[in-house]
Amino acid sequence: MDEELRAAAREHLIRYGQGDIDRLYVSAKGATVRDDEGREILDFTSGQMCATLGHSHPAIVKAIQSGAEDAIHMFSGMIPEPVAKLAKKLAEWLPKPLSRAMFVNTGSESNEAALRMAKLVTGGYEVIALGGSWHGVTGQAAAASFASDRRGYGPKVPGVTVIPEPYAYRCPIGHCRDACDMSCMKVGLKMFDMACEGAPAAIIAEPILSAGGVIVPPKGYFKTLHEQAKKRGMMLIFDEAQTAFGRIGHKFAATQLGVTPDIMTVSKTLGGGLPLAATITSDDIEQQAHDKGYSYYTSHVSDPLPALAGLAVLETVEKENLIARASEIGGYLRDHLESLQQKYEAIGEIRGQGLLLGIELVKDRESREPHLELGQITTRRCMELGLSMNIKLRPERGAVWRIAPPLTVTRAEIDQGVEILDRALREGLDEVSKNGVA
Numbered sequence: 001m002d003e004e005l006r007a008a009a010r011e012h013l014i015r016y017g018q019g020d021i022d023r024l025y026v027s028a029k030g031a032t033v034r035d036d037e038g039r040e041i042l043d044f045t046s047g048q049m050c051a052t053l054g055h056s057h058p059a060i061v062k063a064i065q066s067g068a069e070d071a072i073h074m075f076s077g078m079i080p081e082p083v084a085k086l087a088k089k090l091a092e093w094l095p096k097p098l099s100r101a102m103f104v105n106t107g108s109e110s111n112e113a114a115l116r117m118a119k120l121v122t123g124g125y126e127v128i129a130l131g132g133s134w135h136g137v138t139g140q141a142a143a144a145s146f147a148s149d150r151r152g153y154g155p156k157v158p159g160v161t162v163i164p165e166p167y168a169y170r171c172p173i174g175h176c177r178d179a180c181d182m183s184c185m186k187v188g189l190k191m192f193d194m195a196c197e198g199a200p201a202a203i204i205a206e207p208i209l210s211a212g213g214v215i216v217p218p219k220g221y222f223k224t225l226h227e228q229a230k231k232r233g234m235m236l237i238f239d240e241a242q243t244a245f246g247r248i249g250h251k252f253a254a255t256q257l258g259v260t261p262d263i264m265t266v267s268k269t270l271g272g273g274l275p276l277a278a279t280i281t282s283d284d285i286e287q288q289a290h291d292k293g294y295s296y297y298t299s300h301v302s303d304p305l306p307a308l309a310g311l312a313v314l315e316t317v318e319k320e321n322l323i324a325r326a327s328e329i330g331g332y333l334r335d336h337l338e339s340l341q342q343k344y345e346a347i348g349e350i351r352g353q354g355l356l357l358g359i360e361l362v363k364d365r366e367s368r369e370p371h372l373e374l375g376q377i378t379t380r381r382c383m384e385l386g387l388s389m390n391i392k393l394r395p396e397r398g399a400v401w402r403i404a405p406p407l408t409v410t411r412a413e414i415d416q417g418v419e420i421l422d423r424a425l426r427e428g429l430d431e432v433s434k435n436g437v438a
């Protein structure tokens with residue numbers, strides 16, 4: 001441990017919302033992160049939901065090593081061989097007619113590029129996004145994000161309408177309880193139609209609203225939304241930052257839902273921990289965009305090194321059968337969490353799919369009042385006990401843990417994580433009752 005270095009981090013870094021810097025981290029391997037005191041911490045968030053193969057998977061390390069030898073970066077107008085290989089491989093994975101991709105760096109960027117394409121092709125600019133959505137922090141992506149962090153940054157890109165999200169546990173229109181009948185969509189679209197200025201472009205949505213609380217829309221939701229988009233001449237954009245490439249036990253949410261969007265974006269789970277994202281569409285839409293002069297020329301578009309990592313991710317997911325594994329280990333984890341739910345009234349709901357799960361903490365199951373204090377205390381306690389968990393704490397949206405370990409996590413690691421969670425909940429509830437907050 002280097003106290004001076006810790007102090008330097010506190011003194012010289014801009015705080016971007018990451019919390020106090022009380023320690024530094026030195027390595028990450030598989031599902032384990034090590035801090036500067038040599039403590040091992042189980043990583044149940046796969047880093048920032050990106051390390052689906054586990055941290056520093058040998059295939060990624062090899063791809064980076066060979067990529068660094070061959071070419072790290074090139075002129076953006078040159079298409080490196082690894083980019084062509086990744087595009088070909090990705091096309092084999094994609095549901096038809098999606099077949100073309102452009103490789104960028106982050107999820108925000110992939111959505112920026114998608115919205116830019118939808119606007120150019122349709123000639124419109126109006127966008128519909130869901131409440132609780134998160135598409136990133138750049139201009140258009142931030143304008144279409146409603147989970148948090150909207151205040152204080154000045155006017156957003158105009159033309160975005162938010163519609164209520166299908167959050168059956170906390171229905172935003174106070175209509176349903178536990179079973180969403182999609183009235184939220186009807187109301188939202190009605191509002192949009194009233195406000196529409198005659199230039200509709202796109203509906204953008206996460207198939208599972210992750211930052212919004214791991215909300216799984218009801219069966220048929222996206223089929224209807226796609227029909228509604230078509231009716232208005234809008235493109236449907238699926239933001240599959242978290243759902244693509246196996247995490248939910250399917251290649252994509254699109255393949256599971258049987259709904260192929262006009263544009264798909266993928267990011268976090270593509271790069272194996274490296275910044276790699278893609279905006280994907282069909283031949284037809286790509287041609288229309290090209291004819292209208294579509295450009296998205298950035299410094300790192302089509303970079304060769306991250307493309308090799310992406311290729312390694314797709315090959316490893318296939319080779320290690322990780323899609324089936326996500327379902328199987330996800331089921332194992334879910335069973336354990338359901339046992340905890342029987343033990344603790346505070347676990348109001350467990351939701352999600354595969355290895356993208358959410359746990360909603362409440363003061364009691366009838367009122368469903370979010371248990372923000374318990375969320376805070378237990379997340380801190382989990383970390384002290386060696387488990388990193390991501391919690392979203394918002395009075396209006398609840399206290400929801402997002403659990404997304406690497407798809408390579410072992411049963412023993414799941415057991416260990418659940419044991420810590422159990423202890424943290426028990427001790428957290430004790431602390432809350434001592435504080436008299438419950």
Ligand SMILES: Cc1ncc(COP(=O)(O)O)c(C=O)c1O
Nearest residue numbers: 106107108134135136206239241
């Ligand atoms: C669904 C979704 N889309 C987009 C983004 C933004 O991605 P990035 O942080 O890589 O810009 C995120 C990040 O959390 C996300 O969860």
